[in-house]
Each structure stands twice: as structure tokens, then as C-alpha cells.
Amino acid sequence: DQQVKQNSPSLSVQEGRISILNCDYTNSMFDYFLWYKKYPAEGPTFLISISSIKDKNEDGRFTVFLNKSAKHLSLHIVPSQPGDSAVYFCAASTINDYKLSFGAGTTVTVRA
Amino acid sequence: ETGVTQSPTHLIKTRGQQVTLRCSSQSGHNTVSWYQQALGQGPQFIFQYYREEENGRGNFPPRFSGLQFPNYSSELNVNALELDDSALYLCASSLGQQGAGETQYFGPGTRLLVL
Numbered sequence: 001d002q003q004v005k006q007n008s009p010s011l012s013v014q015e016g017r018i019s020i021l022n023c024d025y026t027n028s029m030f031d032y033f034l035w036y037k038k039y040p041a042e043g044p045t046f047l048i049s050i051s052s053i054k055d056k057n058e059d060g061r062f063t064v065f066l067n068k069s070a071k072h073l074s075l076h077i078v079p080s081q082p083g084d085s086a087v088y089f090c091a092a093s094t095i096n097d098y099k100l101s102f103g104a105g106t107t108v109t110v111r112a
Numbered sequence: 113e114t115g116v117t118q119s120p121t122h123l124i125k126t127r128g129q130q131v132t133l134r135c136s137s138q139s140g141h142n143t144v145s146w147y148q149q150a151l152g153q154g155p156q157f158i159f160q161y162y163r164e165e166e167n168g169r170g171n172f173p174p175r176f177s178g179l180q181f182p183n184y185s186s187e188l189n190v191n192a193l194e195l196d197d198s199a200l201y202l203c204a205s206s207l208g209q210q211g212a213g214e215t216q217y218f219g220p221g222t223r224l225l226v227l
Contacts, residue, residue: 004154034215043116043202043218044155089154098143098206098214099168102154 003027004092006103014111019077021106023090026071030092034100035064035075038087047088048075080110116205116219124225130191133222137184137205143167144186145216146178149200161186162208198226 005024013019021035031052036044050057050064050073057064063076077084087107091100117136125131137144143162147155157170161180175191184205190197200223204216 006154032214036218041220043118043204043220046215046217049215091154093214097168098162098208098216099145099157099160099170100147100155100204100216101157102147104152104154 002104003030004090004101004103006090006106008106009104010107010109012109012111013080015082016079019075019080019084019108019110021075021077021088021090021108023073023075023103024071025073025092025101027092027094027101028071029094030101031095032093033064033066033073034091034093035062036089036091037084038089038105044089077108080108082110082112084108085110116203116217118201118203118219118222120222121220122223122225124227125193126227127193127195129193129226130189131193131224133188133190133201133203133224135186135188135203135205135219137186137203138217139184141184141205141207141217143206143208143214143216144180144184145204145206146186146188147202147204148172148197149202149221151199155202158188193226195226198224200224 034049035047087105090103145160146158149155159169180186200221204218
């Protein structure tokens with residue numbers, strides 16, 4: 001049962017433009033959401049997180065938006081850089097259950 | 113602050129064999145979680161240990177077992193290997209603070225191939 005879904009397997013964006021990655025979830029008990037970035041042959045690297053009491057969190061070029069009523073979150077990367085080319089995973093957890101449920105990932109390619 | 117490390121990086125086994133994968137968590141992190149990532153999929157939760165006790169388990173059979181040690185190291189053991197066990201195995205550590213949203217920090221993974 002896939003509780004976290006990333007429906008776009010890939011995204012191609014020009015350098016300097018905005019990348020928007022989307023994630024949907026079905027479990028209304030999720031209250032903590034994270035984005036991870038993964039390069040080939042490496043483990044996932046934590047990017048940014050948001051708790052359910054917020055609807056936006058920013059960290060430099062990365063902003064995560066949470067829409068609880070729609071059970072949807074998105075990651076904006078502005079401006080996109082060649083080093084952002086990687087697989088991005090959306091993950092979610094509940095506050096008392098530390099396991100992470102992951103989406104299948106979105107492969108981002110930033111074109112020069 | 114040292115990161116999360118895993119060994120070995122790659123491993124080839126044959127069906128029916130047993131394997132032990134190792135992880136060293138970040139110092140001070142009381143929780144370690146193990147995930148299996150099949151090709152083209154997101155990581156799937158196997159189980160979690162908190163202060164050397166199993167703290168939760170995903171939909172994996174009992175032939176997947178683990179240990180956590182006081183020195184922040186841990187093991188994932190898989191018995192009676194099957195071809196479908198071929199995957200990237202990731203461990204992740206976190207502080208284990210009750211009642212707080214937890215960020216888990218991942219190691220580079222062990223790539224297991226079962227022939």
C-alpha cells in the first residue's frame with residue numbers, strides 16, 4: 001500500500017529556471033514531511049523538512065509547501081543548477097512512529 | 113561529527129546463503145532504521161531499533177533480523193537469501209527524541225546481489 005506517491009518519474013528543467021516536484025499522500029496521520037536528494041551510488045541526503053503545523057518552509061534555494069487539506073506537498077528549487085540533477089524522494093512520518101514512508105522518486109535533470 | 117557509514121559497499125551471494133550488513137550511526141543517535149531499496153523504487157522500511165530494542169517493523173519476513181549495539185553500530189542479517197532480496201540496503205540514524213519530528217540521516221548503502 002503506497003501511502004506516499006510521486007506521480008512524475010522525471011522532470012527536465014533548464015538551468016536557472018524553477019523546478020517543481022510534487023508529492024501526494026494518503027495517510028492523514030502523517031505530520032512530518034521530508035525531501036531527500038540521491039545521487040547514484042550514494043545514500044539519500046536530507047534536504048528540507050516541514051511539520052504539519054506549517055504550510056511553508058524555506059532553506060536557501062529550496063522551499064517546501066504543504067497543503068494538508070489536499071494531502072499534497074511540493075518542493076521548489078529556484079534557481080535550478082546542474083548540481084541539482086539527482087533523484088528526489090518525498091518521505092513522511094508520524095510524530096510517534098519514526099519510520100519513513102517514501103515515494104518512488106522523481107529524477108530531475110537540469111539542462112545547461 | 114562523523115556521518116553514517118556502512119559496510120561492505122557491494123556484496124554478491126547465492127540463493128539460500130546468509131548475509132550480515134553493518135552500519136555505524138552518527139555518535140549520539142539512539143535510533144537506527146534499515147531500509148531496502150529495489151531498483152526504481154523508494155526505500156522500504158524494514159525495521160527500527162531504539163537503544164538496542166526493536167522499535168517497529170515493516171512488512172518483511174522474520175528471516176530479516178537485526179541487532180543494535182551500545183557503540184552506535186548495528187547489523188542487518190538476512191537468512192535464506194532469495195533472488196528478490198537483491199537491492200540496495202540503507203541504514204539511517206536519528207536522535208530518537210520522543211514527540212519530535214525526526215530527520216533520519218542515511219549511509220551510502222550496501223548493494224546486495226543474490227544469484
